[in-house]
Amino acid sequence: MTLDNNAIMEMADKIVKVTKNLYAKMKKHPHTFHMWYKDGKVEVFLLQDMFKNDDTKDIAGFFMRNATTQKRDQLAFVMFTSEAWIVKSPTDDIGIRPSHHPDRKEVIQFILETAVGIWAKTVYVKDGQLTGEEADWTEVSDTRGRLVSYGLVDKTGGMYR
Numbered sequence: 001m002t003l004d005n006n007a008i009m010e011m012a013d014k015i016v017k018v019t020k021n022l023y024a025k026m027k028k029h030p031h032t033f034h035m036w037y038k039d040g041k042v043e044v045f046l047l048q049d050m051f052k053n054d055d056t057k058d059i060a061g062f063f064m065r066n067a068t069t070q071k072r073d074q075l076a077f078v079m080f081t082s083e084a085w086i087v088k089s090p091t092d093d094i095g096i097r098p099s100h101h102p103d104r105k106e107v108i109q110f111i112l113e114t115a116v117g118i119w120a121k122t123v124y125v126k127d128g129q130l131t132g133e134e135a136d137w138t139e140v141s142d143t144r145g146r147l148v149s150y151g152l153v154d155k156t157g158g159m160y161r
Contacts, residue, residue: 005114008077009137011036012112012121019081019108020123020130027128029108033064034079035071051082061147068113068150078150080111086122113152117141120148 015034023029031047045067050060068078085098086107098104110121118141124133141153 005116008036008112008114012077012079012110012119012137015079015081016110016121016123019110023108023125024130029081029083031060031082032080033067034081035067036076036078037071037074038076039074057147061145064147064150068152072151075152077112077114078152079113080147080150082109082111082147083107083125084109111140111148112137113150115152117153118143118149 019029031051033045033047035043035045037043045063047060047063050056050063064078064080068075084107085101085104086109087096087098087101087104106125108123108125110123112119112121117139119137120135120140120143121137122135124131140148143149
């Protein structure tokens with residue numbers, strides 16, 4: 001089974017749709033990591049217990065990178081979904097955690113990584129309800145962090161070997 005970028009984005013959009021439906025019913029969404037293999041096999045890992053503090057978040061990032069790099073040649077894409085807080089604020093607010101910032105917004109964040117790039121999509125939430133506001137997929141291939149960049153793509157857009 002060969003997946004082109006359009007097919008991958010269609011599958012990613014289906015994950016977004018299912019996630020939004022689950023959120024609408026449950027008023028929460030667990031942190032999940034999806035591994036989609038080139039042969040059509042899918043593994044989904046529930047990472048909820050790994051998001052209790054900074055140490056366990058570091059472990060979650062290590063797990064996702066390690067799982068991806070071990071099976072890199074077999075994978076079509078990986079995707080991480082998470083409830084999170086974001087802030088769009090001036091640079092003088094650097095150092096204030098989004099979860100403590102007065103202008104924070106609750107979101108469901110989707111990070112999609114393929115062999116050619118990394119994309120993010122944001123769905124906004126308020127008071128346990130989907131707001132209907134969401135951002136389109138945005139390329140974030142130059143972004144690095146403990147919960148972004150799992151090892152399918154490097155900064156030049158090529159596969160790690």
